[in-house]
Amino acid sequence: xxxxxxxxxxxxxxxxxxxxxxxxxxxxxxxxxxxxxxxxxxxxxxxxxxxxxxxxxxxxxxxxxxxxxxxxxxxxxxxxxxxxxxxxxxxxxxxxxxxxxxxxxxxxxxxxxxxxxxxxxxxxxxxxxxxxxxxxxxxxxxxxxxxxxxxxxxxxxxxxxxxxxxxxxxxxxxxxxxxxxxxxxxxxxxxxxxxxxxxxxxxxxxxxxxxxxxxxxxxxxxxxxxxxxxxxxxxxxxxxxxxxxxxxxxxxxxxxxxxxxxxxxxxxxxx
Amino acid sequence: xxxxxxxxxxxxxxxxxxxxxxxxxxxxxxxxxxxxxxxxxxxxxxxxxxxxxxxxxxxxxxxxxxxxxxxxxxxxxxxxxxxxxxxxxxxxxxxxxxxxxxxxxxxxxxxxxxxxxxxxxxxxxxxxxxxxxxxxxxxxxxxxxxxxxxxxxxxxxxxxxxxxxxxxxxxxxxxxxxxxxxxxxxxxxxxxxxxxxxxxxxxxxxxxxxxxxxxxxxxxxxxxxxxxxxxxxxxxxxxxxxxxxx
Ligand SMILES: Nc1ncnc2c1ncn2[C@@H]1O[C@H](COP(=O)(O)OP(=O)(O)OP(=O)(O)O)[C@@H](O)[C@H]1O
Ligand SMILES: [Mg+2]
Numbered sequence: 157x158x159x160x161x162x163x164x165x166x167x168x169x170x171x172x173x174x175x176x177x178x179x180x181x182x183x184x185x186x187x188x189x190x191x192x193x194x195x196x197x198x199x200x201x202x203x204x205x206x207x208x209x210x211x212x213x214x215x216x217x218x219x220x221x222x223x224x225x226x227x228x229x230x231x232x233x234x235x236x237x238x239x240x241x242x243x244x245x246x247x248x249x250x251x252x253x254x255x256x257x258x259x260x261x262x263x264x265x266x267x268x269x270x271x272x273x274x275x276x277x278x279x280x281x282x283x284x285x286x287x288x289x290x291x292x293x294x295x296x297x298x299x300x301x302x303x304x305x306x307x308x309x310x311x312x313x314x315x316x317x318x319x320x321x322x323x324x325x326x327x328x329x330x331x332x333x334x335x336x337x338x339x340x341x342x343x344x345x346x347x348x349x350x351x352x353x354x355x356x357x358x359x360x361x362x363x364x365x366x367x368x369x370x371x372x373x374x375x376x377x378x379x380x381x382x383x384x385x386x387x388x389x390x391x392x393x394x395x396x397x398x399x400x401x402x403x404x405x406x407x408x409x410x411x412x413x414x415x416x417x418x419x420x421x422x423x424x425x426x427x
Numbered sequence: 428x429x430x431x432x433x434x435x436x437x438x439x440x441x442x443x444x445x446x447x448x449x450x451x452x453x454x455x456x457x458x459x460x461x462x463x464x465x466x467x468x469x470x471x472x473x474x475x476x477x478x479x480x481x482x483x484x485x486x487x488x489x490x491x492x493x494x495x496x497x498x499x500x501x502x503x504x505x506x507x508x509x510x511x512x513x514x515x516x517x518x519x520x521x522x523x524x525x526x527x528x529x530x531x532x533x534x535x536x537x538x539x540x541x542x543x544x545x546x547x548x549x550x551x552x553x554x555x556x557x558x559x560x561x562x563x564x565x566x567x568x569x570x571x572x573x574x575x576x577x578x579x580x581x582x583x584x585x586x587x588x589x590x591x592x593x594x595x596x597x598x599x600x601x602x603x604x605x606x607x608x609x610x611x612x613x614x615x616x617x618x619x620x621x622x623x624x625x626x627x628x629x630x631x632x633x634x635x636x637x638x639x640x641x642x643x644x645x646x647x648x649x650x651x652x653x654x655x656x657x658x659x660x661x662x663x664x665x666x667x668x669x670x671x672x673x
Contacts, residue, residue: 245574247576274578274586275581
């Protein structure tokens with residue numbers, strides 16, 4: 157795994173896999189007939205690894221993520237986390253959805269503490285941790301504000317803090333930065349990378365942005381629609397911790413060219 | 428303050444109409460005559476008005492106390508939804524005026540039958556607004572709650588209920604107007620006091636001036652009630668877009 161261009165087969169790896177999708181498919185019963193959203197995806201994710209699911213709109217990225225989150229069951233095949241078959245949301249999960257889903261009737265701090273509130277645990281002991289987390293993503297003075305008083309990027313940061321406060325082992329990110337402008341997006345990618353410094357979290361990042369995938373991930377899974385499958389997995393061998401310098405390295409650019417070409421070959425891009 | 432201005436405008440139009448057309452007083456009394464009559468009879472109007480207001484308020488509170496919890500039960504417990512909701516809809520289809528004489532038989536001639544009539548007329552919009560508000564939660568919010576392994580009761584308390592509050596508040600506002608109607612209907616049918624009773628008496632003697640005074644008082648009371656509810660709404664759901672855009 158040295159130069160850009162290294163890829164690996166899609167076979168299930170050894171039992172070192174932390175998250176393991178084994179020929180998992182999802183078929184939706186739509187009114188117009190059945191929709192195969194995900195077709196026999198096999199993917200093994202090691203503990204602490206960040207994998208990006210990269211692909212065009214509608215190729216089934218969110219569906220894969222929802223399966224890992226235990227929100228939908230695979231129609232066929234199976235899904236395992238730490239050698240346990242998944243049948244519902246795992247307690248080690250932290251999820252950030254595409255929409256920030258903040259509650260306007262609670263202030264920022266209460267939104268971050270929502271997971272404990274919803275489980276009926278006392279959020280008071282977590283207050284200082286939540287405040288520290290907000291501080292780290294640059295929202296130090298905003299704990300008492302309401303979500304509608306924040307910008308889109310600030311709101312998404314609160315949503316990330318809400319996932320992070322549970323100290324998740326597994327982080328599922330469904331295009332969390334897609335609605336943001338280029339500068340804010342880059343800042344948030346750095347923020348998330350920085351949050352993971354203490355201990356790498358097993359992360360699945362759904363994105364349709366090639367540079368985001370390369371910057372964040374250890375491996376990039378290239379997905380295609382019709383049939384919705386993982387076509388190729390590219391290993392991103394860039395040093396960590398990644399920072400602003402990462403984007404300037406020639407290797408970074410080479411990966412982007414390499415993945416871009418892969419999509420062109422698949423017919424996703426043409427012209 | 429604009430509401431005061433529009434009230435004055437209505438009075439002015441009325442005054443001009445009387446001055447120009449000069450109708451007989453039993454058809455359309457002049458605003459100044461109505462005002463003078465309100466002053467001379469203020470003790471009587473106050474006494475009957477207090478009784479009407481207490482019915483309206485008690486009926487409104489009854490409708491809130493029944494409507495909101497019933498709506499919560501209907502949404503929270505599917506069996507209640509299937510069994511009870513059809514009964515409630517059928518009950519609402521009955522013209523409540525038709526029930527008024529029955530309530531007199533059951534509850535006598537006191538305050539109680541009139542409060543029950545008022546409450547039974549006012550509670551339906553509150554119930555429907557509660558149910559709609561609780562049901563129309565963003566499914567993605569429920570998915571968020573699921574991945575957080577939320578308890579059902581907590582999801583209800585922290586997500587569904589607050590999110591339904593603007594809808595419930597709108598229901599209570601509609602109920603306020605209905606409660607005023609209910610109070611008057613109750614007094615038409617089953618009372619020896621109240622502004623509704625006074626109206627029936629006055630119509631018997633063609634005393635149009637006092638009828639106008641009563642109608643105006645009712646309009647003012649209903650408006651004040653509506654504003655009071657709006658203030659409470661503003662306080663409770665200040666975070667909602669409908670309040671912030673003010
Ligand atoms: N609930 C559903 N019922 C029917 N079809 C669905 C449902 N959810 C998704 N699909 C279909 O499954 C396919 C994959 O959807 P999915 O949301 O996983 O795509 P995606 O890769 O996340 O797309 P995007 O990048 O636009 O978010 C799409 O063709 C979509 O139409
Ligand atoms: Mg998606």
